[in-house]
Amino acid sequence: MSVNSSRVALFACCLVLGGCPQEGVPGRQSGRLEGQVVGSGSPRGDAYVFLFAPGEGPPKGPATPRSVTAVPELRRSAGDSRFLFAELVPGPYRLWGFLDVNGDVDLSVDVLAQPGAGDSVSEAGVEVEVPAGSFVERELMLTRRMHHGPPAFRVTGEGTDGGVVTVPDSPLALTSLNVEADGLGLLRGEEARFFVRLRDADGDGSADDLNGDGVPELFPQFFLRFVPRPGQAVPLQTDGGASQVIVPLVINPVPFVTLLQGDVTREASATSVQLFVIPVALAGVTPLASIPVGEYQLWALSAEGAFWYVPNALGSRDSEALRSQALRFQIVRGGSPDGGNPAR
Structure with a gap:
């Protein structure tokens, strides 16, 4: 799975006509x-x-x-x-x-x-x-x-009531998550839905199967993004910056195979999708020897480049309806929250 996204979007400094001021360089005109x-x-x-x-x-x-x-x-x-x-x-x-x-x-x-x-x-x-x-x-x-809005969602089902979803790092574990499209009353222009289509990154008219498992990849793309705490090391990029470490997830394709019929121009909509965790961590496109334990965000990336992730800043607002946006994700060693894992 290839994810062409790094860190978060469009933080704003100000809305005045002159834009955000930048700190000048001494002796150099702006x-x-x-x-x-x-x-x-x-x-x-x-x-x-x-x-x-x-x-x-x-x-x-x-x-x-x-x-x-x-x-x-x-x-x-x-x-x-x-x-x-x-x-x-x-x-x-x-x-x-x-x-x-x-x-x-x-x-x-x-x-x-x-x-x-x-x-x-x-x-x-x-x-x-x-x-x-x-x-x-x-x-x-x-x-x-833009045809569609951001792929806003909430995670539903077992394990979400406590505010933390735990995912074992074991390659033998089959972990699934159910996510439901939810505009939270904040997004306008259309009903909140997932718009599912075949991935065709190279534009050759054929669906991508980057991992060679015989199953075409779908948009939205979902992945868990590692949020390291102090002292938790991650691989470095060639420029010395920290790599983004992700754990891929795949959409259960069964409900969409017949509707899409292998056509990369077709689109299906759904109110919810089932995700399966792929038990491997990637730094860019390079697999790591083990999956880092600790905190993660659950990301969704649409075919148009719009995104959503949980937990996000909406979860800190004093609103019952937005509590779903505070849900945390933690990958744990061997399926045990106490088995050599960082303290929450």
């Missing part, structure tokens, strides 16, 4: 980036514009932006779609954005800080170099319409 948001026929909704590091950010995968700004609906409806990033540290950036038609974006919560059903997004990001002491002007085209 730069400026300005332009117009164009391409959407609807004046409805606020437009959000992001600056990422070169090569990062949607649609390539979730990433943390360097700066963010907004073009409010009030200004857009008056014919003013300007955006401006002032006082930028000079250097290369990647410009990307979307139009929040449904008004359900909340930039204080990363799982809600992304486009949803009916929103317009940049087809691809714009690579731009911001020189010192000068400004660059770019247009941002919002031409691609």
Whole structure:
């Protein structure tokens, strides 16, 4: 299984026209980036514009932006779609954005800080170099319409009442999870459902079977992402940064085989899916000798690049309806919470 996602999405610094201030470099003049948001026929909704590091950010995968700004609906409806990033540290950036038609974006919560059903997004990001002491002007085209919203979910069934789901690290254990699509009353534009389709990452028209087990892979992709605590080591990348360690999960394909008929252009919808844990840990695409014990997040990634994960910041809100978003996941040694496992 290949997962083209690292860390979390669109944390926002501010919503003012000038974007998020960045700390300047002593003795070096700042730069400026300005332009117009164009391409959407609807004046409805606020437009959000992001600056990422070169090569990062949607649609390539979730990433943390360097700066963010907004073009409010009030200004857009008056014919003013300007955006401006002032006082930028000079250097290369990647410009990307979307139009929040449904008004359900909340930039204080990363799982809600992304486009949803009916929103317009940049087809691809714009690579731009911001020189010192000068400004660059770019247009941002919002031409691609999102068909579906983020794959929001909650985990149901046995083992969820205590607030922690434990998963044994044993390769002999068969662990399954049941997840139910749930917009939590926060996502608009469509009924909360999983939109299941065959994975075709290389665009050759044939379904992917990366692990060679004879079963085609499906979107949404699900995986457990390791959240190491202090003292828990993870493999390093070539640049010295920590690798993302995941444990893959697969959707039970039986309910969808007949509906999809091997056609990568078809799509089936479901209110719930059954997941099976694959007992192997991957650092990137490299299998590890053993699965790290400890805390994990359960992630879902849609075919359009939208994501959801649990536990998330919504689970800390004082709402009974959002308690499902606080559910924790722990992989334990040999199936025993006390068998050499980190303290909770």
